[in-house]
């Protein structure tokens with residue numbers, strides 16, 4: 575039985591930041607209360623958009639403290655594990671759909687010391703193989719996508735909450751991340767479903783007061799965790 579305590583974690587997605595001034599934007603988010611920085615890596619192949627890769631992450635690492643939560647929306651994520659580790663990534667979240675042998679990849683990531691995340695797209699169901707990976711303690715976090723991966727600013731998909739509820743009912747202390755369309759107005763829905771790691775791009779960065787938005791989201795998620803445990 576794990577003695578891990580679930581915590582609310584707020585991870586602003588830097589995709590919505592001013593990319594011409596990324597290090598300063600990351601520092602600002604840290605000062606405003608970010609627990610993690612969510613870094614969306616897109617290859618123009620697995621998703622129809624490009625962002626940044628390990629070279630940019632390495633530059634950021636030289637200037638920015640904190641936890642780099644890297645979401646690899648790429649084909650062949652197995653090819654980049656060491657490079658991202660060397661660049662300073664703290665967590666490597668790959669897409670379940672992008673690899674054949676997820677178990678092997680989880681082991682390779684774990685060997686580097688990075689945390690292991692597995693992301694699933696909206697059309698991917700929670701199948702037995704995924705549950706087996708979680709049961710084998712190879713996975714630190716599951717990311718339930720609440721939009722089709724590729725772009726910020728999309729509409730939140732409410733029906734993804736069934737997956738969050740299912741996972742939370744089976745795994746009380748697993749980190750469950752949600753990503754896409756999350757704003758202050760729907761934070762209670764994801765918190766009540768059982769998500770504890772919140773990614774939000776436009777919902778935080780385009781908010782009139784990002785510090786207040788992060789504090790609000792964190793308080794709502796932590797409140798839900800605490801009320802479940804009492």
Ligand SMILES: O=C(CO)[C@H](O)[C@H](O)COP(=O)(O)O
Pocket residue numbers: 587589590612614645721722723724725726727728753754755756773774775776777
């Ligand atoms: O993974 C992503 C898109 O694929 C991003 O993290 C997501 O876009 C966050 O932005 P927003 O909160 O604006 O939807």
